[in-house]
Ligand SMILES: C[S@@+](CC[C@H](N)C(=O)[O-])C[C@H]1O[C@@H](n2cnc3c(N)ncnc32)[C@H](O)[C@@H]1O
């Protein structure tokens with residue numbers, strides 16, 4: 148079975164108010180070095196594939212590590228994984244902590260794709276998001292990646308900030324396009340429970356943008372990026388010269404993956420494990436030679452089927468229910484026939500044989516459509532559970 152590898156680096160220079168990823172502001176270098184030692188221990192015991200289909204180093208902020216620690220991370224990885232044989236090795240970059248030296252270290256280690264979180268080029272919006280960089284630094288970091296030889300650079304952007312107008316977002320995306328990225332991810336800001344942003348919303352200090360504006364931004368983004376030659380291969384992801392992100396696509400196709408680092412998840416043949424989230428607890432377990440997992444869950448075949456549609460329906464190609472059924476040994480197309488029928492009737496899905504795809508209007512309701520399959524809502528009254 149093809150398996151990909153995810154490495155989670157949990158440190159950041161600042162905790163952005165909107166972010167609910169497992170990341171912490173930790174300046175203490177000793178903690179970074181202990182993290183690296185624990186990573187080595189976990190990789191040794193995790194049965195990580197020697198030749199994964201893809202590797203993704205994310206966070207958190209991998210580039211927050213100082214140059215020596217950053218180089219050590221790749222040296223550790225190289226002990227367990229044949230990076231040179233891996234077709235796609237991505238590292239997440241933050242503009243404020245990238246340096247030419249770190250870009251060169253990553254390239255020399257075999258990283259062939261960089262994904263840089265920029266989010267916005269406007270000073271006020273960067274401030275609102277608590278970002279530690281400005282537009283000028285983002286442009287300079289992009290140049291440093293190119294100078295180091297990165298030919299596949301992706302940029303992450305966020306739209307739909309409170310008070311942001313369509314014209315504001317258009318200026319932001321044009322600024323990103325002007326850099327000539329090879330791939331773009333454009334996310335609609337979400338108010339994640341537990342974040343500072345969510346708390347401020349609950350206190351009434353801030354409110355989400357109105358839905359109409361967000362929809363206009365979403366639709367314009369698709370049009371503009373299509374005109375610029377980008378393929379919208381997933382709702383938030385656009386492939387330019389660099390092609391799709393194979394790592395994420397493997398995940399959306401419900402491929403197996405091994406995740407290492409605090410809070411990272413793994414999925415193998417229907418068994419999902421999730422690591423301990425606190426860096427100390429995770430490192431204690433890994434360094435003691437134990438599996439640093441907090442939970443393990445065996446998904447039922449019908450849960451897997453629901454997840455396959457939930458993940459896959461966001462892809463441009465949609466999902467072939469017969470294919471999912473054959474893979475999982477279940478009558479998936481028959482089971483979901485009622486739900487598909489309903490979603491087709493209300494214009495959210497189109498059907499081509501057993502393949503389902505979001506329509507243009509359905510794209511705006513992707514979360515709700517996916518959630519219906521995930522919840523086991525088969526469209527047949529009285530049958531809402533996958534527990535069989
Ligand atoms: C968790 S971050 C890690 C990358 C890197 N540390 C950074 O800050 O760019 C991955 C991406 O998820 C997106 N993201 C995180 N939280 C989000 C939210 N609440 N709403 C929309 N996008 C979000 C951002 O675009 C970010 O670049």
Ligand code: SF4
Pocket residue numbers: 158159160161162163166167168170206207208241264
């Ligand atoms: S968005 Fe990136 S930099 Fe900000 S807290 Fe999350 S992981 Fe860290």
